[in-house]
Amino acid sequence: MFETRQGETLLAADPAGLRPDGHVVFIGRIVSPWVVRDECPKNMRAARETGRAASILIDEPYRPGLQNLERASHVVILSWLHHAPRNLIVQKPRHAAEPKGVFSLRSPARPNPVGLHVAKLVALDIEAGRIGIDAIDVLDGTPVIDIKPYYASVDAFPEATIAGRDEK
């Protein structure tokens, strides 16, 4: 699933085996339509194009933290991509001509496997701990470590570019 390809580089010390500098607790799980890897959209744009909504189920102790989240039209979700290897520092994506550094990629395989997803907030049931969102690009059951309101003033850079990619 994450075989090493030509041109890739592994870290000498796998972060999965290093002494922790900090620890995370899972605050909930993503409920998504995607149960097998082949079906799972590769990014949020592809996820939206499927027209399939998703949700996040927040564990009971953390539900009071959802108060007032309905103020936000969009939310940032930080997930924990716990199945991904953490030692692939230079990677060769399947459709890329050359290997690339992990920090120039949105690959789930990274030293700290934190996924970043911006989604539209479509429903909120605080008592049930359920956040409805327009789409998600991760497998059902993926752990969540944080939810933040999206602030256009500091988070939106529509003019951002990626050279060599079809990004505006």
Next chain:
Amino acid sequence: MFETRQGETLLAADPAGLRPDGHVVFIGRIVSPWVVRDECPKNMRAARETGRAASILIDEPYRPGLQNLERASHVVILSWLHHAPRNLIVQKPRHAAEPKGVFSLRSPARPNPVGLHVAKLVALDIEAGRIGIDAIDVLDGTPVIDIKPYYASVDAFPEATIAGRDEK
């Protein structure tokens, strides 16, 4: 520094003392102009308004991961706000009339203290592990856990709103 205010709610079990579900390793540190809390800008907009640039110093083993990052005009930085308490589930920001759930706030005090910052990439020295950015809103020395390229296609929502805030 993080005294409990009227209307705030603490978690029964402090995530700082819970059994870890996952662990993070620090991949570097933020080098910022801000060494005392009172000077530190409260958000990235305020940080930009100071006109003071900043940088990120990536530790040696992780520097090969910076290859090709120069493709990106903007980067997402995930920091680890290790001085913040993790058990404040409902918070009363100093200038807010009412307490609010942590997931509706960008407070550094949250169950998993991951900070999210989008910055303009202004310089990159892979050999030295230095990423120059236009601004940052955290104290000098703050640990970094991830760097991602910013993709306008999935990260930019200029139309996002926060009800009751001066957010477009």
